[in-house]
Amino acid sequence: MRAGRVRRPVLVRRTATGGGEVVFDGRRHAAMAAGNVVHALLSGLEWVDGEGDAAWRARLEAVPSSVAAMVGRCLEEPGVRALLERPEGRSTLWREQAFDYVERGELVSGVFDRVVLHHGESGVVERVQLIDFKTDAVADAAEAAERLPERHGEQMGVYREALSRLTGVPAEKVETWLIAVAVPAAVKCPH
Numbered sequence: 699m700r701a702g703r704v705r706r707p708v709l710v711r712r713t714a715t716g717g718g719e720v721v722f723d724g725r726r727h728a729a730m731a732a733g734n735v736v737h738a739l740l741s742g743l744e745w746v747d748g749e750g751d752a753a754w755r756a757r758l759e760a761v762p763s764s765v766a767a768m769v770g771r772c773l774e775e776p777g778v779r780a781l782l783e784r785p786e787g788r789s790t791l792w793r794e795q796a797f798d799y800v801e802r803g804e805l806v807s808g809v810f811d812r813v814v815l816h817h818g819e820s821g822v823v824e825r826v827q828l829i830d831f832k833t834d835a836v837a838d839a840a841e842a843a844e845r846l847p848e849r850h851g852e853q854m855g856v857y858r859e860a861l862s863r864l865t866g867v868p869a870e871k872v873e874t875w876l877i878a879v880a881v882p883a884a885v886k887c888p889h
Contacts (some may be wrong), residue, residue, distance in 0.1 A: 733833035735765050736879055737811065740831050741794045745784040746773055777884035778877050781829055797860045808857060813872040815865060823865045826872045828857055831879055839883035846876045847868055847887045854887045 733736050739761060743754050772778055792813040799806050812829040834849065836842045847854070854874040862869040874887040 706715040708789055712821065717756060732762075732765060736769060736833050737767055737831055739765070740879075741811065743782065744793075746779055746782040765848050768882075771826060772877065772879045772882035774885070775882040778882050781827070781875055781877065781884055782812075785814060785816060788821070790817070796801075797864060799863055800826075806860065808853075808860065810857060810861070811889040813861065823867055824871065826861050826865055826867050828854070828861060828872060828873070828874045829877060830854065830857070831877050836878055836881055839878070839881050842878035842881050843885050846878060846885050850876060853886060858889070 726872060742757055758769065761769075773782065792810060792815070795810045795813060797808055797810065810828060811831050814827040814829070815823045816825045816827070818824040830850070830853075832846055832850065834842075834846060836845055854876070858869050858872045858874055861867065861872045870889060874889075876885045876887060877883070878885060
């Protein structure tokens with residue numbers, strides 16, 4: 699083992715019939731922990747270069763340098779940056795907003811990472827942008843554009859429906875975006 703490299707354990711449960719299932723994978727656990735730090739950081743961001751930016755930048759300095767560098771690169775990517783800048787006109791921002799509703803006897807729950815409600819001149823919400831941060835391992839923006847909607851399409855569909863119910867905006871006026879933080883890339887999900 700090289701110096702500085704941590705070996706992550708994998709724990710497999712074996713059965714008497716010879717089958718087995720992974721019950722703990724330290725590699726996956728480490729990736730999830732990094733993803734949680736990224737989400738915690740980005741949930742504190744109101745707008746790129748907005749008010750409170752200094753406080754948010756201080757939080758950025760308190761996380762591991764590899765995570766801070768990844769998030770910093772992500773915020774510089776033009777497509778990502780455009781989604782995180784304060785929009786023109788009246789808008790409302792939700793961050794880490796939980797929701798629940800019942801559909802056909804089933805409870806549907808989730809947490810939106812970031813939602814921008816765009817209001818018309820009358821103050822009524824006319825369109826919605828849902829932005830979900832992903833830390834999936836993808837090689838580049840092209841792979842992110844291909845794989846992320848495939849992996850997370852069902853989740854985005856549920857979120858789109860929830861936002862339509864909560865805001866009264868037709869589902870086709872709810873844009874869903876995935877931000878591949880590690881690449882970085884902004885990927886619009888098809889409806």
